[in-house]
Amino acid sequence: MDAFLQQLLVALSMGLIGAVVFAGVGLISGTDETTTIAPLTLLVALLGVPPVGVFTFFMAGAVAKHMTHAIPTALLGIPGDTMAAPLLPQATMLRNLGVPHIALRKMISGAIVAAFIAVPLAVLFAVLLAPFGTSISKAAPWVFLAAAIAIAYFSAGRWASVLLLVPFVLLIVGLQTLTGKYGVKLSVSYFLGIAIGPLIADLFSILSPADRNRMRRERVKTFSLAPDVKGWSGYFPNPLRVLDAQQRNWTVATAAISSATFVFSPVAMTVVMGELVGSRIRHAYHRLTTVIAARNGVTEATYIAEALIPLIAFGLPLSPVAAGPAAPLFNAPPRFFVDTASGHINNLHTLMSSWQFLGYGLLAVVLAALVAYPLAMNYAHRAASFVARKVSHESIIATFAGLIVVISVWEGQLLGFLVIVTVGLVGGLLSRRFGFNTGVQFMGYYTAVLSVPALTKLIG
Numbered sequence: 435m436d437a438f439l440q441q442l443l444v445a446l447s448m449g450l451i452g453a454v455v456f457a458g459v460g461l462i463s464g465t466d467e468t469t470t471i472a473p474l475t476l477l478v479a480l481l482g483v484p485p486v487g488v489f490t491f492f493m494a495g496a497v498a499k500h501m502t503h504a505i506p507t508a509l510l511g512i513p514g515d516t517m518a519a520p521l522l523p524q525a526t527m528l529r530n531l532g533v534p535h536i537a538l539r540k541m542i543s544g545a546i547v548a549a550f551i552a553v554p555l556a557v558l559f560a561v562l563l564a565p566f567g568t569s570i571s572k573a574a575p576w577v578f579l580a581a582a583i584a585i586a587y588f589s590a591g592r593w594a595s596v597l598l599l600v601p602f603v604l605l606i607v608g609l610q611t612l613t614g615k616y617g618v619k620l621s622v623s624y625f626l627g628i629a630i631g632p633l634i635a636d637l638f639s640i641l642s643p644a645d646r647n648r649m650r651r652e653r654v655k656t657f658s659l660a661p662d663v664k665g666w667s668g669y670f671p672n673p674l675r676v677l678d679a680q681q682r683n684w685t686v687a688t689a690a691i692s693s694a695t696f697v698f699s700p701v702a703m704t705v706v707m708g709e710l711v712g713s714r715i716r717h718a719y720h721r722l723t724t725v726i727a728a729r730n731g732v733t734e735a736t737y738i739a740e741a742l743i744p745l746i747a748f749g750l751p752l753s754p755v756a757a758g759p760a761a762p763l764f765n766a767p768p769r770f771f772v773d774t775a776s777g778h779i780n781n782l783h784t785l786m787s788s789w790q791f792l793g794y795g796l797l798a799v800v801l802a803a804l805v806a807y808p809l810a811m812n813y814a815h816r817a818a819s820f821v822a823r824k825v826s827h828e829s830i831i832a833t834f835a836g837l838i839v840v841i842s843v844w845e846g847q848l849l850g851f852l853v854i855v856t857v858g859l860v861g862g863l864l865s866r867r868f869g870f871n872t873g874v875q876f877m878g879y880y881t882a883v884l885s886v887p888a889l890t891k892l893i894g
Contacts, residue, residue: 548731635862749783
């Protein structure tokens with residue numbers, strides 16, 4: 435009982451920290467999930483926080499961020515993060531109609547409803563797939579190769595991304611060989627280099643006179659912030675009352691469908707589910723509000739499912755989210771790792787039970803709801819105004835970049851830093867030019883680490 439209470443206290447405290455931190459990060463437009471959630475989760479894991487604490491930190495942070503990312507999307511007309519981009523068309527139309535506050539309420543309420551649906555369903559689907567986990571773990575090199583090709587094909591780059599896997603994998607293999615000659619074995623640095631690739635590409639672009647002129651703006655960007663309108667009493671409005679019956683039904687249905695998938699792109703799932711809902715509703719205004727509620731619900735459900743299903747069922751990062759923002763739950767050497775040579779897995783998959791994933795997952799959602807939902811519903815206007823006027827986006831990005839540099843030097847000194855710059859620059863340029871996104875790049879990294887040795891052994 436004492437051990438359980440200690441675990442519960444750790445989970446509560448870390449979940450609360452994650453919810454508070456990422457509820458704030460979600461207010462800042464353009465903060466990518468991989469660049470923000472992954473490094474901090476990795477830091478929490480490397481600091482030795484118990485597994486349940488690492489898990490609740492990640493889950494509460496992801497759920498909270500996907501609620502507050504609605505604030506800049508709805509009120510400022512700029513996507514809060516990558517997953518908020520598919521929500522922008524409906525948010526813009528509702529802003530033009532003069533009801534951005536309605537869009538905000540629908541988005542946040544859809545997210546909280548979907549999160550409570552997604553956790554138990556994702557755990558259920560994972561348990562159903564778990565009997566196949568041993569076979570999949572043994573076939574991990576080939577599973578990763580197949581998953582990398584599938585995820586690349588369903589990304590924005592399609593066949594270009596599939597073909598680009600070859601040179602990118604060779605780059606990783608070459609860098610591993612180079613660092614190995616100096617007795618330096620890196621893993622975290624590759625992961626972090628991929629995570630901040632677009633940022634590194636932008637930094638190099640600024641150093642180029644041609645690209646610097648292209649990026650220059652003649653005037654300071656301005657935003658129009660709609661007036662604050664509150665249509666409820668009390669501090670914590672009921673999300674089931676914010677959504678009407680049809681909106682609740684569509685949010686639950688799309689969240690349930692998203693909770694059963696874990697290989698497809700989260701952005702693609704958000705777009706597809708939104709199109710499905712929109713095609714079934716005739717009234718224009720009701721279509722906009724229903725689609726935006728369902729889509730933000732899908733962002734929550736997809737993230738939860740793509741982290742939980744591979745983690746519980748296989749212990750292998752076989753999804754874009756698992757290979758990206760949730761990667762520290764699978765691989766955080768020397769603490770969490772997957773050893774394909776021996777088939778040994780030591781990560782949250784082996785350290786937590788299915789019941790713990792269910793219980794602590796729901797706890798994380800509750801904590802995120804208690805922190806982010808009332809914040810977004812009651813103080814969205816003031817928060818958006820403060821962030822737009824006072825918070826430097828560059829300073830936030832610089833903070834995360836500084837953290838990444840510290841971790842790379844800790845792992846591999848100068849070589850760790852150089853690997854981050856090299857992988858980040860190449861990955862960032864490929865992402866911007868060909869749609870070879872970070873999710874595909876992470877799968878490319880795992881292919882280089884797991885599949886290439888198996889292929890070499892097979893051929894040799």
